[in-house]
Amino acid sequence: MKTAKFSRLGFILAAVGSAVGLGNIWKFPYVTGEYGGGAFVLIYLITALFVGIFVLIAELLIGKLGQSDAVSMFENLATKHKKAWKWAGFVVIVPLIILSYYSVVIGWIFHYIVISFEKLPTTVKESTDNFMNLLTSDYQTQLFYHTIVFVLVTAIILKGIKNGIEKINKILMPLLGILLGILFVYSINIDAFVDAAHFMFDPDFSKLTSTGVIVAIGQAFYTLSLGMGIIITYAASLPKQSNIVRSSLIIAIIDTIVAIVAGLIIFTLLFDKGAQSTKGAGLVFISLPSVFYEFGGAGQFLALLFFIAIAFAGITSAISMMEPTVLYLIQRFNMSRTKAAIICSIFFYLLGIVTLFSNITEYKPLLNVGDKSFFDWVDFVCSTMLVPCGGILVVVFVGYYMDKTKIRKELVPLMGKTFVSIWFFMIRYIIPFALFAVILNETGILNS
Ligand code: PFF
Ligand code: NA
Numbered sequence: 001m002k003t004a005k006f007s008r009l010g011f012i013l014a015a016v017g018s019a020v021g022l023g024n025i026w027k028f029p030y031v032t033g034e035y036g037g038g039a040f041v042l043i044y045l046i047t048a049l050f051v052g053i054f055v056l057i058a059e060l061l062i063g064k065l066g067q068s069d070a071v072s073m074f075e076n077l078a079t080k081h082k083k084a085w086k087w088a089g090f091v092v093i094v095p096l097i098i099l100s101y102y103s104v105v106i107g108w109i110f111h112y113i114v115i116s117f118e119k120l121p122t123t124v125k126e127s128t129d130n131f132m133n134l135l136t137s138d139y140q141t142q143l144f145y146h147t148i149v150f151v152l153v154t155a156i157i158l159k160g161i162k163n164g165i166e167k168i169n170k171i172l173m174p175l176l177g178i179l180l181g182i183l184f185v186y187s188i189n190i191d192a193f194v195d196a197a198h199f200m201f202d203p204d205f206s207k208l209t210s211t212g213v214i215v216a217i218g219q220a221f222y223t224l225s226l227g228m229g230i231i232i233t234y235a236a237s238l239p240k241q242s243n244i245v246r247s248s249l250i251i252a253i254i255d256t257i258v259a260i261v262a263g264l265i266i267f268t269l270l271f272d273k274g275a276q277s278t279k280g281a282g283l284v285f286i287s288l289p290s291v292f293y294e295f296g297g298a299g300q301f302l303a304l305l306f307f308i309a310i311a312f313a314g315i316t317s318a319i320s321m322m323e324p325t326v327l328y329l330i331q332r333f334n335m336s337r338t339k340a341a342i343i344c345s346i347f348f349y350l351l352g353i354v355t356l357f358s359n360i361t362e363y364k365p366l367l368n369v370g371d372k373s374f375f376d377w378v379d380f381v382c383s384t385m386l387v388p389c390g391g392i393l394v395v396v397f398v399g400y401y402m403d404k405t406k407i408r409k410e411l412v413p414l415m416g417k418t419f420v421s422i423w424f425f426m427i428r429y430i431i432p433f434a435l436f437a438v439i440l441n442e443t444g445i446l447n448s
Contacts, residue, residue: 005237010166012250014320015225015234017169019255020176021317022105023223025310028259029266030283031215036207037199041263043213047220048256051434054426055226055391056248057411058398063235064244065406069328070229073236078401088397091390092229092328095321096344098382100351101375102321103153106314107145108134108285109307116303120293124275127290131282136361146352153318154345157326160337161237165319172312179309183302184261187268196267200260214441217434222383223255225320227390233324245414258313269295269302284310322348351378384442388435395435399428 006014032040066073071089078085111134121127134141156164187193221227235244266288270276273291292303322344329340358367358374367374398407411420 004160004162005239006161006166006234008239008242010162010170011234011238011242012247013169013173014165014316015231015247015251016254017173017316018225018230018234018320019223019251019317020173020258021223021225021313022102022310023219023317024255024259025262025313026105026284028219028223029263031219032200032263033267033283035209035212035215036204038201038203039205039208040212040216041200041260042203043208044216044219045256047217047434048223049252051217051426051431052220052224052226053248053252054423055221055395055431056224056231056252057245057423058394058427059226059231060235060238060244060248061398061407061410062394062402063232064238064242065402065410066232067236069236069331070232070324071328072331073232074397077403078397079403080401085397085401088393089229089328091227091386091393092233092324094382094386094390095225095228095230096325096348097351097378098228099153099318099321099348101355101378102314102318103149103348103352104142104146104356104375106149106311106318107142109311109314110145110148111141112285112289113304113307113311115289116292116300116307120300120303121290122293124286124290127286128282130289131285135359139357139360142356143353146349146356149315149318150345150349150352152315153322154341156319157322157341157345158338165323168319169316172316176309176312179305179312180258180261180265183265183305183309186298186302187265190268190272192272193264193268195271196264199267199271200263211441214438218384218388218438218442221387221391221435221438223259224252225317227387227392227394228321229324229390230320232394233327234320236327243414245411265306380442385439388438388442391435392432395427395431399424399432 028044032044062073062077066077068076069089070092071086074089075082075086115121115130121130156168158164159167187196225231238244238247266283269291270287273294275287275291288306289303292299292306295302322341325344326337326340329335329343330337333340335343354367355375355378357363364373369377372380408420411423415423
């Protein structure tokens with residue numbers, strides 16, 4: 001059974017839609033703040049543009065040559081150990097699990113769109129109280145918006161590749177570009193823009209730690225939606241004539257530009273008002289809202305544009321997290337799209353409710369394991385551990401288990417013999433070890 005294909009532009013927009021998400025606008029700025037600015041950004045740029053593009057090419061290759069769901073592609077394309085490689089395809093469950101809390105966070109963003117309309121917090125203290133109240137006691141609001149995200153994502157997936165995924169990305173991605181463009185032009189005209197640019201581009205290597213380097217590599221994978229069967233699945237619906245090398249370049253470059261631009265906007269606004277960048281979630285949900293308030297009437301407008309922009313980025317990524325499992329169920333079990341979509345969406349919806357309640361003070365003791373809430377565990381295990389594991393599977397598969405002649409036949413016309421050799425070398429000998437270092441770091445073995 002064969003599903004519809006993307007148009008060429010549709011594919012690029014959908015892949016960019018998946019890549020550009022909370023990882024760019026929310027996570028990238030705060031890890032940059034945490035790991036010392038310029039030097040971190042430099043390492044991130046190098047990994048995103050080199051390692052990232054190499055792995056993107058590998059994932060697009062699997063999709064283009066495999067033309068099926070992720071599980072079948074690993075099974076069919078493996079030159080040996082087919083039965084074992086089939087299991088690699090089950091990484092598709094990871095993004096579906098990530099979606100459970102990603103949806104909750106998109107819900108917070110929806111809530112902040114409403115707050116920007118109504119009334120921004122006037123002080124950092126008020127802003128902190130607002131957010132902590134939402135997070136630790138107001139489960140009604142969180143549940144309400146989580147449900148809205150669930151309905152939206154399900155509705156789009158139900159409409160399929162062409163009329164759902166391609167269409168929504170064709171609308172939301174250009175709008176996202178316009179919103180960020182307006183915010184960017186606004187920040188360029190603020191004096192603090194220069195400080196923000198210094199902070200992001202003046203590398204001070206004394207601030208860079210080995211953990212910083214490894215976090216940068218992990219971020220490069222997360223931000224490009226690699227290692228989760230997502231790009232592989234989207235690429236299975238690539239039109240025949242598309243150039244996978246050029247597509248990889250475009251996806252990685254746009255994703256990187258959005259991260260940099262978002263960082264510049266956020267740090268300009270923060271520095272202009274002398275605000276500190278609170279760590280983690282706080283940067284966008286605590287520091288920024290009170291900073292927006294200080295910009296007066298314009299601030300409310302900026303806040304609105306900003307939160308709508310992240311909401312668009314989040315929704316298009318959320319869709320991409322569900323499609324791989326949906327396609328797997330359709331292809332392997334001959335399910336209708338409707339049935340597959342409903343099964344997947346109920347799964348992430350219910351899991352999302354558990355993660356949501358794990359932050360609520362009353363239920364915390366019930367749902368906490370060790371010193372982390374269930375929410376933090378899911379994020380930690382999936383985003384930081386399993387993403388690099390998925391990345392290793394992809395590069396080992398493409399580097400050692402796929403038919404080399406087929407790969408060369410596809411890639412040599414696109415990038416020439418020398419580059420194909422360099423690419424192979426990276427995929428086989430460098431990237432697996434870099435990712436392994438990321439995993440060791442996350443388990444704490446490297447930072448004793
Ligand atoms: N690349 C997305 C981001 O930067 O926000 C995150 C993401 C998308 C993670 C899809 C996982 C995923 F399956
Ligand atoms: Na991203």
